[in-house]
Amino acid sequence: MKNLIVATMVLFAFQTGHAQLRYFTKTGSVSFQAGTALEDIDGVNKSATSVFDATTGQIEFALLVKGFEFKSALMQAHFNENYMESDKFIKSTFKGKVTNIEKVNFKKPGEYPVTVQGTLDIHGVAKPVEAPGVFKVLNDETVTSSSTFSVTLDDYKIGIPGLVKDKISKTAKITVYCSYAILK
Amino acid sequence: MLLLLVTACAGYGFYMYTKKPADIRKADALYQTSAPGLLAEFNKDELAANKKYIDQVIAVKGKVADVKTDATGQATVFLDSGDLMASVTCSFYAEESPAAKSLHQGQEVTIKGKCTGKLMDVVLNKCSIDKQP
Numbered sequence: 001m002k003n004l005i006v007a008t009m010v011l012f013a014f015q016t017g018h019a020q021l022r023y024f025t026k027t028g029s030v031s032f033q034a035g036t037a038l039e040d041i042d043g044v045n046k047s048a049t050s051v052f053d054a055t056t057g058q059i060e061f062a063l064l065v066k067g068f069e070f071k072s073a074l075m076q077a078h079f080n081e082n083y084m085e086s087d088k089f090i091k092s093t094f095k096g097k098v099t100n101i102e103k104v105n106f107k108k109p110g111e112y113p114v115t116v117q118g119t120l121d122i123h124g125v126a127k128p129v130e131a132p133g134v135f136k137v138l139n140d141e142t143v144t145s146s147s148t149f150s151v152t153l154d155d156y157k158i159g160i161p162g163l164v165k166d167k168i169s170k171t172a173k174i175t176v177y178c179s180y181a182i183l184k
Numbered sequence: 185m186l187l188l189l190v191t192a193c194a195g196y197g198f199y200m201y202t203k204k205p206a207d208i209r210k211a212d213a214l215y216q217t218s219a220p221g222l223l224a225e226f227n228k229d230e231l232a233a234n235k236k237y238i239d240q241v242i243a244v245k246g247k248v249a250d251v252k253t254d255a256t257g258q259a260t261v262f263l264d265s266g267d268l269m270a271s272v273t274c275s276f277y278a279e280e281s282p283a284a285k286s287l288h289q290g291q292e293v294t295i296k297g298k299c300t301g302k303l304m305d306v307v308l309n310k311c312s313i314d315k316q317p
Contacts, residue, residue, distance in 0.1 A: 026273055026305060027252055027260045046258060047275050047300070047307045066238055066300040067275075067309050073203040090234060090301050179254060 021054035021106065023143050023180035030063055034153070034172040041075060041168060043068035050178050052145075057101030059116060061094040061176070083158050084123055093121045094129075104135050106143065111136050116147065122156045133176075141182045148175045208298050208310040209277065211241045219246030219263035219272045226302045227270075237299040237306075243314045244272055245294040248287045259284035261295060261311070270304055274311040283313050 028048035035041035045067040052059035065086035070076040080086040096118015098104075104112040112135045120129045133147030150171045153160065160168050215237070217225075222244055226233040246263030249271050253259050259281035263272040274295045276284045287293060294315035297308030 026262070026303075027254060027275070029254070046254075047260070047273050047303075047309070049303045049305075062303050064300040064303060064307055067307060069309065070205060073205045076205050087238075090238070091303065 020056070022051060022183040023054060024051045024183045025049070025178045025180045028061065028063075028176065028178035030061070030174065030176050032068075032172045032174045034169045036167055036169050039167040040071075043070045043075070043079060045069070048176075048178070050145075050180070051183075052098065052180070054101065054104070054106050054143075057098035059094075059096055059098055059118070063092050065090060065092055083153075083160075089122075089124045091121075092123075095119050095121075096129075098133075098135075104137070106137055107140070109137050109139060120151065122151070123158055125156045127151075127155050143180045145178045145180065146176065148173060150174070208241055208296065209280070209312045211296075213243035213296050213314070214240045215242045217242060217244055219244055220266045222272060222306050223265040223267060223270055226306055230302060234301055238301050239298065241296065241298055242308070243294050243296045244274075244308065245292070245315075246272060248289055248291045248293055250289065251285060251287055253281070253285060257281055261287060261293075262305070263293075263295065270306075272308065273305040274308045276311045280312040284311070287313075 026049050027046060028050045029044060029046050030048045031042060031044040033042045045063050047067050048061055048063040050059070050061045065084050066080065068076070068079060070079065096116055099115045099117055101114070104114065114133050114135055115130065116133055117130045118128070119126050129149065129151065131147050131149035133145055136144045136146075138144065150173050152171050154170065160170070225236070244263060246265070248261060249264040250262040251259060252262070258278060259276045261274045261276065261284050263274065265271050274297055293313060295308065295311050296314040297311035300307045300309050
């Protein structure tokens, strides 16, 4: 199933013969914060893959869960073993659409607020999400995207044991930053 | 006796709690492979390759296809796999990024890092340059 998602993504990214404008990155950054006042818990993944179509607004992200880096070895171990079960759920994906892509002028440098709707797959659970974001057009070939949104851990069947429930937030704040290059 | 046990547990707990993630630069590579060889293994049987490589420190030899630097100065090196669609993505330690940036396209290099699996590319995390002939 996960292979299928990536395969579809590859096809989507490299399909040719259409006069569509696609942007691509393999070095997207996805970080999350799930700490409380008692403890900082955050991880960052710098090798997310993402592609979007500037004509249709279709947008996809994929990342390897094991690729999250932490300040503490214990946090990393708990994240992988107890919460994300990353041996079982190796990848995490988002597939969706920028609903107001027509508002972005890819020929004119500037910042454009956008809304993204789609399906987020974490820990083997797929849920619909909507998030605000900003596309920043730097020049003809480069666009950056950024977005911050929250997910409820319970929605993705990520359980928190009672012993640590004061240290771990029930929601995680997810921050995405990508610098895309145009696909030629 | 019980007190000793409790102290030992508390000590161990504190040690684990404050322990930093392992420095991959100091770790020995469990496998030595080439970028095309690594990709071929993942393409042939991804599940088996996942089991073998994920979370392991490996040294991958290959030709530099591209070097990218992000806004924070963090470098990522892509190793050529002989396949246009896929390469080996190597995300570097911040302190190792200047060395990565000095690499040029076509150069042979061996990069050591921790394998996190395969998306389109096989991805290595916490990379450093192992050998530069």
